[in-house]
Amino acid sequence: MVVVEIESNIETKLEDGKGYILLGETLSNQDTRHFRRAFENLERKNIKEIYVNMARVNQIDSSGVGILVVCLKRAKEKGGNFKIMFPRDEVKRIFKLVNIYSYFEIIE
Amino acid sequence: MVSELILKIPAYYKYVKIFKDLIEDILELNGISKDEIYEVKLAIAEAAVNVIKHSYCCECDKEIELTIEINEKSMVFMMRDFGEKVDIREIKSRDLDNFKENGLGVYIIKSVMDSVEYQHMKKGTLLTMSKVMGDGSCGNREQHRD
Known part of the structure; x- marks a missing residue:
């Protein structure tokens, strides 16, 4: 079964027990609230495998980076996985700039 | 090549993009490299968001x-706000080992700029950021772990 929910520019999909968060073009100060809600919805459903598809993200700021790290930590604390899919160079660059590139499992 | 420009935006997040777009055009016209433009845009946007969040509170x-x-040798960016004075001692670069969701912006600004200085004005705060042209090492950069 596939369940899809959309809030703002963030789409959440449940498929085969895995959670997918598909982001729009930005993950910035104004998007973090929606991202948190999407993540918490999956958490409430006890989804352990969460994939964040960043293929469309071309702008990310410190708030966007911050929410990703917080969610990664929360997922790991609960024994889950939180993986980043298809990040563009802009995203990888800021991950490297703030030394968090190695925190994430990245799927190219 | 010597230029001075003054840009003003109202303190709304949607206008921060205008700063970024204008800076990109201005720096391109001055022959600044794409890498440096990327870093400057990042720092300016983080600084402007911090002004909205902390100096103006919203x-x-x-x-x-x-x-x-x-x-010819450097770029200097002076960001002035007219809001609440933020305690300069409280403006710190993020310790990544104790990562929290907020506060990473200052770390980014200090990482990409060569010098960063906050100064209280009669009303508000002046943030002066400078970057030496074509200086790959950037003296003030944070220590990177990898």
């Missing part, structure tokens, strides 16, 4: 003024 009609000075 979006409002007050101004954020950005003065840009470019010469």
Whole structure:
């Protein structure tokens, strides 16, 4: 079964027990609230495998980076996985700039 | 190549993009490399968001003024706000080992700029950021772990 929910520019999909968060073009100060809600919805459903598809993200700021790290930590604390899919160079660059590139499992 | 420009935006997040777009155009016209433009845009946007969040406490009609000075050797960006004075001692770069969701912006600004200085004004705060042209090492950069 596939369940899809959309809030703002963030789409959440449940498929085969895995959670997918598909982001729009930005993950910035104004998007973090929606991202948190999407993540918490999956958490409430006890989804352990969460994939964040960043293929469309071309702008990310410190708030966007911050929410990703917080969610990664929360997922790991609960024994889950939180993986980043298809990040563009802009995203990888800021991950490297703030030394968090190695925190994430990245799927190219 | 010596230029000075003053840009002003109202303190709304949606206008921060205008700063970024204008800076990109201005720096491109001055022959600044794409890498440096990327880093400057990142720092300016983080600084402007911090002004809205902390000096003005929320979006409002007050101004954020950005003065840009470019010469052959360096770029200087002076961001002025007219809001609450933030305790300069509290403005710290993020310790990544104790990562929290907020506060990473200052770390980014200090990582990409060569010098960063906060100064209280009669009203508000002046943040002066400078970057030496074509200096890959950037003296003030944070220590990177990898």
